[in-house]
Each structure stands twice: as C-alpha cells, then as structure tokens.
Amino acid sequence: xxxxxxxxxxxxxxxxxxxxxxxxxxxxxxxxxxxxxxxxxxxxxxxxxxxxxxxxxxxxxxxxxxxxxxxxxxxxxxxxxxxxxxxxxxxxxxxxxxxxxxxxxxxxxxxxxxxxxxxxxxxxxxxxxxxxxxxxxxxxxxxxxxxxxxxxxxxxxxxxxxxxxxxxxxxxxxx
Amino acid sequence: xxxxxxxxxxxxxxxxxxxxxxxxxxxxxxxxxxxxxxxxxxxxxxxxxxxxxxxxxxxxxxxxxxxxxxxxxxxxxxxxxxxxxxxxxxxxxxxxxxxxxxxxxxxxxxxxxxxxxxxxxxxxxxxxxxxxxxxxxxxxxxxxxxxxxxxxxxxxxxxxxxxxxxxxxxxxxxx
Amino acid sequence: xxxxxxxxxxxxxxxxxxxxxxxxxxxxxxxxxxxxxxxxxxxxxxxxxxxxxxxxxxxxxxxxxxxxxxxxxxxxxxxxxxxxxxxxxxxxxxxxxxxxxxxxxxxxxxxxxxxxxxxxxxxxxxxxxxxxxxxxxxxxxxxxxxxxxxxxxxxxxxxxxxxxxxxxxxxxxxx
Amino acid sequence: xxxxxxxxxxxxxxxxxxxxxxxxxxxxxxxxxxxxxxxxxxxxxxxxxxxxxxxxxxxxxxxxxxxxxxxxxxxxxxxxxxxxxxxxxxxxxxxxxxxxxxxxxxxxxxxxxxxxxxxxxxxxxxxxxxxxxxxxxxxxxxxxxxxxxxxxxxxxxxxxxxxxxxxxxxxxxxx
DNA sequence: TATGAATGAGACTTCATTCAT
DNA sequence: CATGAATGAAGTCTCATTCAT
Numbered sequence: 001x002x003x004x005x006x007x008x009x010x011x012x013x014x015x016x017x018x019x020x021x022x023x024x025x026x027x028x029x030x031x032x033x034x035x036x037x038x039x040x041x042x043x044x045x046x047x048x049x050x051x052x053x054x055x056x057x058x059x060x061x062x063x064x065x066x067x068x069x070x071x072x073x074x075x076x077x078x079x080x081x082x083x084x085x086x087x088x089x090x091x092x093x094x095x096x097x098x099x100x101x102x103x104x105x106x107x108x109x110x111x112x113x114x115x116x117x118x119x120x121x122x123x124x125x126x127x128x129x130x131x132x133x134x135x136x137x138x139x140x141x142x143x144x145x146x147x148x149x150x151x152x153x154x155x156x157x158x159x160x161x162x163x164x165x166x167x168x169x170x171x172x173x174x175x
Numbered sequence: 176x177x178x179x180x181x182x183x184x185x186x187x188x189x190x191x192x193x194x195x196x197x198x199x200x201x202x203x204x205x206x207x208x209x210x211x212x213x214x215x216x217x218x219x220x221x222x223x224x225x226x227x228x229x230x231x232x233x234x235x236x237x238x239x240x241x242x243x244x245x246x247x248x249x250x251x252x253x254x255x256x257x258x259x260x261x262x263x264x265x266x267x268x269x270x271x272x273x274x275x276x277x278x279x280x281x282x283x284x285x286x287x288x289x290x291x292x293x294x295x296x297x298x299x300x301x302x303x304x305x306x307x308x309x310x311x312x313x314x315x316x317x318x319x320x321x322x323x324x325x326x327x328x329x330x331x332x333x334x335x336x337x338x339x340x341x342x343x344x345x346x347x348x349x350x
Numbered sequence: 351x352x353x354x355x356x357x358x359x360x361x362x363x364x365x366x367x368x369x370x371x372x373x374x375x376x377x378x379x380x381x382x383x384x385x386x387x388x389x390x391x392x393x394x395x396x397x398x399x400x401x402x403x404x405x406x407x408x409x410x411x412x413x414x415x416x417x418x419x420x421x422x423x424x425x426x427x428x429x430x431x432x433x434x435x436x437x438x439x440x441x442x443x444x445x446x447x448x449x450x451x452x453x454x455x456x457x458x459x460x461x462x463x464x465x466x467x468x469x470x471x472x473x474x475x476x477x478x479x480x481x482x483x484x485x486x487x488x489x490x491x492x493x494x495x496x497x498x499x500x501x502x503x504x505x506x507x508x509x510x511x512x513x514x515x516x517x518x519x520x521x522x523x524x525x
Numbered sequence: 526x527x528x529x530x531x532x533x534x535x536x537x538x539x540x541x542x543x544x545x546x547x548x549x550x551x552x553x554x555x556x557x558x559x560x561x562x563x564x565x566x567x568x569x570x571x572x573x574x575x576x577x578x579x580x581x582x583x584x585x586x587x588x589x590x591x592x593x594x595x596x597x598x599x600x601x602x603x604x605x606x607x608x609x610x611x612x613x614x615x616x617x618x619x620x621x622x623x624x625x626x627x628x629x630x631x632x633x634x635x636x637x638x639x640x641x642x643x644x645x646x647x648x649x650x651x652x653x654x655x656x657x658x659x660x661x662x663x664x665x666x667x668x669x670x671x672x673x674x675x676x677x678x679x680x681x682x683x684x685x686x687x688x689x690x691x692x693x694x695x696x697x698x699x700x
Numbered sequence: 701t702a703t704g705a706a707t708g709a710g711a712c713t714t715c716a717t718t719c720a721t
Numbered sequence: 722c723a724t725g726a727a728t729g730a731a732g733t734c735t736c737a738t739t740c741a742t
Contacts, residue, residue, distance in 0.1 A: 002705070020283055022197040025732060036707045041734060043705090107282040108195055112331040138343040145340065149324025156287040165320065168313040177722075200715055211724045216717060218722095352726070370633055372547040375711060386728045391713060393726090457632040458545055462681040488693040495690065499674025506637040515670065518663040527701080550736055561703045566738065568701095 005043050007033040009057070012050050013094075017101035021051055021108055051105070058102055059116065065089075066120050075127035080175045082124060082143060083166055086150050090162075100155045117144060180218050182208040184232070187225050192276035196226055196283055226280070233277055234291060240264075241295050250302035255350045257299060257318060258341055261325050265337075275330045292319060355393050357383040359407070362400050363444075367451035371401055371458055401455070408452055409466065415439075416470050425477035430525045432474060432493060433516055436500050440512075450505045467494060530568050532558040534582070537575050542626035546576055546633055576630070583627055584641065590614075591645050600652035605700045607649060607668060608691055611675050615687070625680045642669060 011033035015024040026047055030037040044050040065088070069081040090096040106112055124140035133139050146169065153160045186208035190199040201222055205212040219225040240263070244256040265271040281287055299315035308314050321344065328335045361383035365374040376397055380387040394400040415438065419431040440446040456462055474490035483489050496519065503510045536558035540549040551572055555562040569575040590613070594606040615621040631637055649665035658664050671694065678685045 004706075020197065022195065023283075026734085027732075037733090038708075038735080039706060047733065104282050106327075106331055107279050108198075110331055112328070112333075114332050135343060138340065141340060142343060145324035145328055146321060147324070148327040149320035149322070152281075152323040152327060153287070153320055156281055156285055157289050158287075165313065165316060168310060168317060179723080201717085202715070212716090213718080213725070214723060222716065354727075370547065372545065373633075376713085377711080387712090388714080388729075389727060397712065454632050456677075456681055457629050458548075460681060462678070462683075464682050485693060488690065491690060492693060495674035495678055496671060497674070498677040499670035499672070502631075502673040502677055503637070503670055506631055506635055507639050508637075515663065515666060518660060518667060529702080551738085552736075562737090563704070563739080564702055572737065 004033070004035050004039060008035055008040055008043060008050070009054060013054055013101060014097055016051070016054065017097040017104060020104055026050075054101065055105065058098060061098065062116060070119050070123040075130040076175060078123055078127040079143070079173050080170070082120070082147070083170055083173070083175070086147060086154070086162060086166060089151075090154065099151070103151055103155060120144070179208070179210050179214060183210055183215055183218060183225070184229060188229055188276060189272055191226070191229065192272040192279060195279055201225075229276065230280065233273060236273065237291060245294050245298040250305040251350060253298055253302040254318070254348050255345065257295065257322070258345055258348070258350070261322060261329070261337060261341060264326075265329065274326070278326055278330060295319070354383070354385050354389060358385055358390055358393060358400070359404060363404055363451060364447055366401070366404065367447040367454060370454055376400075404451065405455065408448060411448065412466060420469050420473040425480040426525060428473055428477040429493070429523050430520065432470070432497070433520055433523070433525070436497060436504070436512060436516060439501075440504065449501070453501055453505060470494070529558070529560050529564060533560055533565055533568060533575070534579060538579055538626060539622055541576070541579065542622040542629060545629055551575075579626070580630065583623060586623065587641055595644050595648040600655040601700060603648055603652040604668070604698050605695070607645070607672070608695055608698070608700070611672060611679070611687060611691060614676075615679065624676070628676055628680060645669070 008029060012024070012029045015029055015032060018024075026040050027037050029050070030040055040047075040050060044053055065085065069078055069085065072078050072081060088095075089099045121140050121144060124143060125136045128136035128139040150162060150165065154162045183204060187199070187204045190204055190207060201215050202212050204225070205215055215222075215225060219228055240260065244253055244260070247253050247256065263270075264274045296315050296319060299318060300311045303311035303314040325337060325340065329337045358379060362374070362379045365379055365382060368374075376390050377387050379400070380390055390397075390400060394403055415435065419428055419435065422428050422431060438445075439449040471490050471494060474493060475486045478486035478489040500512060500515065504512045533554065537549070537554045540554055540557060551565050552562050554575070555565055565572075565575060569578055590610065594603055594610070597603050597606065613620075614624045646665050646669060649668060650661045653661035653664040675687060675690065679687045
C-alpha cells in the first residue's frame with residue numbers, strides 16, 4: 001500500500017465520519033489527502049469501492065476487539081469487557097472516528113451487519129448461562145442493545161457522559 | 176394546508192426515511208408527490224425548509240406522545256409507558272417511517288435534540304426517586320439510552336424481535 | 351418543442367456530423383446551442399438520448415424521401431429517382447449534414463439499419479423486373495450499394511465530382 | 526520490433542477496429558496487449574502516434590495488394606483482380622479487421638487518402654481504354670466507388686452476401 | 701526496455717433553485 | 722396556487738500523458 005493510498009483512506013475515514021458518505025465529495029477527499037482526484041479511482045475504482053475498503057478495514061479491527069472478549073473463559077470478564085468496549089472504542093481520535101463512521105454508515109445504508117455481532121452475542125449468552133441467569137440469550141441481546149444506545153448517545157449528544165453511565169451499568173451487573 | 180402541500184410532506188417523509196435526506200432529490204419528491212418541482216420551493220423555500228417542516232411536525236407528535244407519559248402520577252405507569260413507547264412508535268407504517276426518519280436525520284445531521292427528551296427524563300427521574308431507587312437520574316438516562324438502542328436495532332436489523340425484548344426489559348423493572 | 355430544444359438538436363446535428371458523436375462533448379453542444387449544459391439532459395436524458403432524437407428525426411426524413419420513389423409506377427422513374435436521391439440529399443447544407451451524420455453514425459456504431467432500405471430495395475427489384483432484367487434483385491442491391499459508395503466518396507473525398515459520376519451511371523441505365 | 530511493441534499494435538488494431546479510435550482508451554489497449562500503459566507512449570509517443578503506425582502498416586499492405594493488380598498487362602485481369610480485391614481483403618480475420626479499421630478511420634477522421642488509390646485508378650482507366658470503353662476514366666472511378674459501397678455493406682450489414690454480388694458485378698464486365 | 705503510480709483536464713450527469721407564464 | 726423550462730455549480734468518473742524507479 002503506497003503512502004498516498006493510505007492518505008486517501010485516512011482522509012475518507014475522517015470526512016465520511018464527520019459529514020457522512022453522501023455528503024463527502026471525492027474532490028474533498030482528494031484535497032484533504034493531498035492527492036489528485038483521479039488517484040482515488042485508480043486505487044478504489046469507485047466512491048463505493050473506497051467505502052468498501054474502509055468498511056473492510058473496520059471488520060478487521062472489530063474482529064480483533066471481539067476476539068479478546070469472546071475468548072475469555074471468565075463469564076464476569078466477558079460481561080465487563082463488553083461494557084468497557086465502548087470506552088476502548090473511543091480511546092483515541094482515530095478510533096472514535098472509525099466507530100462513528102460504522103454507525104453513520106449503518107444508518108445511511110441501512111445494513112446492520114448482525115452476523116458480525118453473533119460471536120459476541122453467543123459468548124455473552126454463554127456467560128450469562130454460566131452465571132445462572134434465567135434468560136441468558138435475552139440478557140445477552142439486551143446488553144448489546146444497550147451498547148448501541150450508548151453509541152447513539154455518545155456520538156450524537158455533545159455533552160453525553162459515557163463514563164458515568166457505563167459505571168452505573170456495571171453496578172447493575174455487579175462488576 | 177392545501178392537498179398538494181400535504182402530498183409533498185408525505186412524499187418527502189417517505190423518501191427521506193427510505194433513502195436519506197441528502198440522497199433524495201427534490202425532483203424525486205416532486206415526482207412522488209405528483210407535483211411540479213417548483214411548488215416545493217414556493218411552499219418550503221428550500222430543501223432544508225422542507226426538512227424543517229417535517230421535523231417540526233415530528234416535534235408535535237413527540238410532545239403528544241410524551242405528554243401522556245409525563246403527566247401520569249403513578250411512577251410505575253411512567254416507566255411502563257416509556258418502555259412501551261417503542262411499540263407505539265411503530266404501530267402503523269406511517270408512524271414507523273416517521274420515527275425512522277428521526278433517527279436517520281439524527282445521524283445524518285448529527286443533532287440529537289436532547290432538549291426534546293428533557294421533560295421525559297425528568298419525569299422518569301422523578302418516578303425512580305419515588306420508587307426509592309438509589310440513582311434515579313442515572314436510571315432515567317439508562318432507560319432512555321435503552322430506547323435508542325432498541326430503535327437502532329429495530330430499524331436496522333431486519334429480523335429484530337422488538338416485542339420480546341421489551342417484555343424482557345419490563346420484567347427487569349417488575350412491570 | 352421549445353426553441354432551445356430545437357437549438358440543441360441543430361447544434362448537435364452539426365457537431366456530430368462534423369466531429370463525430372464520441373468526439374463531440376455535451377458542453378460543446380450546449381455552447382453552440384447557446385444553452386446551459388444541464389438543459390440537454392433535461393430534454394434528452396442522455397447524450398445517447400440526444401443522438402436517438404436526431405436519428406429518429408432522420409428516419410422521418412428518409413421515409414418522406416423514399417415514399418416519393420417507392421410510389422412511382424414508372425419503373426424508369428424509380429431508377430432515375432434513386433440515382434438522383436444522392437443529389438437531393440445534399441441540396442442544402444442542413445440536409446448534407448444530416449446525411450453525413452447518418453453515415454458517420456453507421457460506422458461509429460456499426461448498425462446499418464438495413465430494414466429502412468427494404469421498401470426501396472423491393473421497389474427497385476420490381477422496377478428491374480418490369481424492365482425485363484435477368485436478375486432484378488441483384489440489380490436492385492447493386493444500385494443501392496452504389497449509392498453507399500457514392501456517399502462514402504462524396505462525404506470523405508474533398509474534390510469528388512458527384513454530379514458527373516451520377517450522370518455517367520444514368521447512361522448505364524439508359525436514363 | 527520487440528514482441529511487446531507488436532502486441533500493442535495488434536491489440537490497438539483489434540480495438541480500434543471494433544470500437545473506434547476515440548472510444549478505445551490507451552489503458553484498454555495496454556490491458557489487451559498485456560503491457561503497461563506507459564510502454565505505449567515510450568514506443569509511439571502518443572495515441573495519435575499509435576494510430577499513425579497502424580495506418581502506415583496499412584499503406585504497405587495496400588501497396589502490395591495494388592501492385593499485383595496494377596502491374597498486370599491484361600486489361601481484363603486488372604478489372605477482375607480489382608473486383609476480387611474485396612474478397613481477398615476479408616480472407617482471414619486479421620485482414621478483415623485491418624480493412625474495417627481503414628474505413629472506420631476514414632469516417633472518424635474524414636480523410637479519404639485518395640492518393641493511395643490513384644495508381645489503381647490509373648491502371649483501371651488504362652484497362653478500360655484498351656478495351657475500347659467510351660469513358661474509361663469514369664468507368665475506373667465507378668468501379669472503385671463500387672468497391673467502397675461493397676465495403677460499407679460488408680462491414681456494416683450483418684448478413685450481407687458479398688460473394689454473390691461480386692459475381693454479379695463480374696458478369697456486368699463480362700468476366 | 702518496462703512498469704505502474706500519479707496527474708490535470710475535461711467528460712457526462714445531477715441537482716437545488718429561479719423565473720416567466 | 723401551480724407549472725415546467727432553464728440555469729450554474731458541483732458531483733463522479735475517464736483518460737491521455739508524465740515520471741520516478
């Protein structure tokens with residue numbers, strides 16, 4: 001991957017996350033990447049191809065993040081790590097941008113990509129079962145739905161206090 | 176409000192909800208509304224004005240919905256009604272479209288409109304306080320964050336079972 | 351048909367005939383027509399649509415031209431008119447442009463449109479049969495192939511003397 | 526001439542003949558030739574240079590073809606060979622492509638290259654004179670115009686029966 | 701000789717908006 | 722109130738050509 005190609009990906013990620021996919025013109029991306037507009041098409045064929053490349057990169061990131069949670073044998077840890085996933089997602093500016101884009105894209109393109117969450121949901125179901133909960137599958141889904149709610153708020157509500165709400169939720173799960 | 180003006184609003188609501196604001200051209204709106212393109216601008220000045228009109232209509236709807244909840248003196252009822260709000264939102268096709276649009280717009284324009292939720296959050300805080308919860312404000316926020324998560328899933332995940340998850344949450348609040 | 355729409359058709363005909371379809375940009379057409387580029391697409395949807403419109407106009411013209419020949423009961427007249435068709439095609443600048451375009455398009459798009467010639471070929475076959483020729487169908491085809499050759503030369507060879515060659519051919523058919 | 530240079534010429538000939546000069550991008554040529562795009566410019570300077578090279582090759586081929594006709598002392602043979610030239614042009618796929626390109630180029634660039642035909646026209650004039658025709662120059666031109674008509678039909682009309690029409694023309698010249 | 705990344709100009713097309721009717 | 726022709730800016734994408742390697 002050449003440096004310019006990486007610049008394009010980075011610029012596109014930033015702009016798509018800030019202004020949305022449709023609202024970001026390829027010329028804006030090129031300008032921010034310090035690159036001729038044509039180069040975008042040489043490397044990614046399409047504007048859609050550029051988006052795909054970003055999403056693909058995202059799936060890799062998500063896999064890594066999930067792997068650490070899913071493979072933990074301690075059920076309490078699985079739950080704790082899931083809840084803290086949100087905080088890790090926004091640890092640095094680049095990560096935050098990346099995850100914000102994931103949600104923006106979901107809404108703009110209306111694809112949830114539930115299959116990506118499946119391993120995590122299964123691991124959580126398992127964890128809740130081990131801990132003796134009556135409806136482990138529902139508990140698992142519930143906690144993940146929570147994460148979507150938190151993301152919605154964190155990314156859209158300027159002064160949203162993510163940290164304290166996550167702490168509060170943790171107390172609910174006795175963590 | 177003339178019939179044509181209403182057609183425009185209806186067409187715009189449908190299209191904005193389906194394809195997003197940016198992706199919907201005024202000509203598409205006009206075509207679906209069975210109206211000349213110019214008429215949109217006579218009635219709403221610009222495309223943004225059309226969106227504003229739709230959002231404004233939305234606030235009215237939301238106020239009505241919230242009023243019923245906020246004014247209930249029974250704290251358990253406040254919580255129950257809040258949880259069931261989601262089901263009411265999607266009772267008919269038009270309502271579902273309307274609420275889906277609200278979320279799409281939020282993500283596309285990145286305005287959460289937290290002020291609209293304030294009365295409801297206060298009422299919930301109050302309710303949890305009456306019921307003796309330790310952190311009524313956090314409980315209130317938590318439950319609303321949940322609603323956003325549910326909406327995210329319901330609108331984006333094709334086979335999401337909203338009903339059973341709401342029922343499950345109700346049991347958590349002993350309702 | 352508004353005046354501007356006609357200007358577009360006229361400008362496009364001229365430019366397509368002079369420089370070819372592919373080599374003529376829509377912006378050039380718009381400029382020559384004294385019209386905004388967007389208007390071309392409002393009226394004709396596509397650059398291809400613009401070409402189609404021109405071709406369709408052409409078919410009408412050709413029909414009129416052929417009708418006069420085909421309907422003549424005198425076989426000698428049918429042949430004479432066919433041979434002189436070439437001269438009529440180039441009677442004025444606009445007609446010449448039009449017919450030149452027809453040939454340019456044929457070669458650029460590789461569609462001969464043989465069905466358009468069928469009535470004429472039949473009429474000629476008939477005429478040669480009446481005159482007692484041994485192979486009327488071949489004579490008919492031969493004379494039409496000649497016309498294509500004449501057009502090729504007339505439009506591509508700067509100093510080609512169409513008139514005298516047509517006169518010469520006429521003597522071959524004793525006309 | 527290196528192998529790659531020949532590949533380029535071959536690919537360009539094929540593509541220019543199929544899709545036209547303007548419609549064929551240098552990148553398409555490079556791809557079909559299995560060569561980097563830059564190499565085209567190293568060998569031919571520009572796209573026009575590539576076309577020139579192809580045309581120049583064509584003139585050589587035409588010279589060879591004409592030489593055999595022009596040098597024949599028997600006037601009947603000159604005429605016969607001229608008439609059969611068409612069939613020889615399309616003997617194999619590569620030849621057909623080559624000659625088709627010559628015509629496509631003529632129409633796309635509007636250069637007839639009449640000088641190339643001059644020797645042949647003179648030889649034909651001579652032949653018709655020897656045979657005692659009244660207007661040998663016109664006869665010569667007429668027969669060549671016919672060839673252009675035949676080429677037009679053969680290359681553009683899918684089901685055109687070249688052979689039988691050439692045979693028919695031969696009978697006209699008592700050959 | 702040969703590659704392939706990179707460019708800049710320009711192609712076709714869309715779209716919000718204006719305006720005469 | 723309503724139409725629809727018309728515009729100009731901007732959007733996505735293509736392409737001949739250059740250049741460092």
